[in-house]
Amino acid sequence: MKIRNKLSILFTILTATILLAFVFVIYATSRQDRESAFYKRLEKEALTKANLFFKAGIDEVTLQNIYRNNQQIINEVEVAIYDTTFHLLYHDAEDIDFVKETSELINQVMQHGIVQFYQNEWQVVGMRYVYENKNYIVTATAFDQYGYKKLDTLLKNSLIIFLVAIAFIYLAGRFLSRKAFEPVKHMTDKAKKISASRLDLRLTSNNSRDEISELANTFNEMLNRLEHSFEAQKNFVSNIAHELRTPLAAIITELELSVNKDRNVAEYKVAIHKALSDSNKLARLSNSLLDLAKASYDPSEIAKKVLRIDELLLDASVLVQRAHPEYKVDIRFAENIDEEETQISVQGNEYLLKVAFVNLIDNGCKFSGNKQCSVSISCNNTDIILQFADQGIGIPESNLKNIFTPFYRGDNRNIADGNGIGLSLTQKIIALHNGTISIATAPHKGTTFTVLLPHL
Incomplete structure (x- = not known):
């Protein structure tokens, strides 16, 4: 069931419940008012007949004639008068005698002064009447035909109005819900047109602050x-294809030339050496891509533990020098560093941090004339500060904005081999550890990468 239909039904049910409660309250109040008013009428009729009988001295036959004449026109009240010994003194219609008075009823009236009750649908009132210091019992009963008819009319009219109101409210709810959900329908129709090839489409927003507009804006941001x-x-895929195609084409070419033409041992060694070099490039590219994928994980999925930065830097420098024996790495500690304290410890992933430090050290040595990279370690109240400096060729200012873009290689691409993944991978790893990396450089004066990592 659609939401607009649910809202229409729920709104109708809620309104119906409220209206039904109002109908019940009005009917119950009217019923109570009718009952109270008729009891008062019975009391007045009983007093009037008693006064006529005792004080005015009208004889019994005249009073009975008045009763019978009125009974043909209206629902006349039937009155009976007893003394305290349960002796009948007067009765409007003893032959009818709708209320069969008993001694128990007389005693209740004497005890309470007045009693009220129903005899089927007839209302009865019994009351004590005092005349010349003597107590008498007067009962009066009648059927409130007019009052019951008014109640029935009220109930029928209320139910008719209730049903008409519910029908109107349901139709109005359908109309209003449809109008309210029209923007959602338009959004749904527009969203159905959005696909991988049409991601440029956007939902229409009325720039208001309602929930529909917020939903559209949120969806557009997504x-x-x-x-x-x-x-x-x-x-990324295009760059990978390009990076893979070059060394693969070189390997295929070298192998085809070696197969198609006989060569001596020395020439075969050269061809094999070139193919091996290109294969190593492929292996390095594959490893870099795997590391880049790991660095793109959700931070909550990365295993972390307490690590000492100095130990990680020493391990990274060993890895770099093992691959390139000619490289030199100089690691220095600031005077305010206590090597045994948590100032140089972080919560991180050992493998990824080593990859980042290896990339920074390797870059510093690779683009420096003396093949040397200097690493300094200091700290402040919140962060460990690492600076990777070289005295190399520097980075042109025009290249700085793209320096952390995957597969981007600047004007120095002809100086040293690379695939343009190292720095972008390093930035992702540092960000994964809630750190930052910045760069300061000048052409032919060297480059300094500054890394901030929060310590324990």
Whole structure:
């Protein structure tokens, strides 16, 4: 069931419940008012007949004639008068005698002064009447035909109005809910047109502050992120294909030349060496891509533990020098560093942090004329400060805005081999550890990468 139908039904049920409660209250109040008013009428009729009988001295036959004449026109009240010994003194219609008075009823009236009760649908009142210091019992009964008819009319009219109102409210609810959900329907129709090839489409927002507009804006923001992600993915795949194609083409070419033409041992060694070099490039690219994928995980999925930064830097420098014996790494500690304290400890992933430090050290050595990278460690109240400095060629200012873009290689791409993944991977790893990385450089004066990582 659609939400608008549910809302219409729920709104109708709620309104019906409220209206039904009003009908019940009005009917119950009217019924109580009718009952009270008729009891008062019986009391007045009983007093009037008693006064006529005792004080005015009208004889019994005249009073009975008045009763019988009135009974043909209206529902006349039937009155009876007893003394305290249960002796009948007067009765409007003893032959009818709708209320069969008993000694128990007389005693109740004497005890309470007045009693009221129903005899079937007839109302009865019994009351004590004092005349010349003597107590008498007067009973009066009648059927309130007019009052009951008014109640029935009220009930029927109320039910008719109730049913008509419910029907009107349901139709109005359907109409209003449809109008209210029209923007949602338009959004649904527009969203159905959005696909991977049409991520440029956006939902229409009326720029108001209602929930529908907020939903449209939130959905559009999500589409912006998805579009950006799709574009980044397309570029990523395209760059991977380009990076893989070059060394693979070189390997295939070398192997085809070796197969198609006989060569001596020395020439075969050269061809094998070139193929091996290109294969190593592929292996490094594959490892970098795997590391980049790991660095793109949800932070909650990355295993972390307490690590000492100095130990990680020493391990990273060993890995770099093992791959490139000619590289030199100089690690220095600031004077305010206590090597045994938590100032140089972080909560992080050992493998990923080593990858980041290896990339920064390798970059510093690779683009420096003396193949050396200097690493300094200091700290403040919240962060460990790492600076990776070299005295190399520097980075042109025009390249700085793209320096952390995957597969981007600047003007220095002809100086050293690389695939453009290292720095973007390093930035992701540092961000994954709630840190930041910045760069300061000048052409032919060197480059310094500054990393801030929160310590324990």
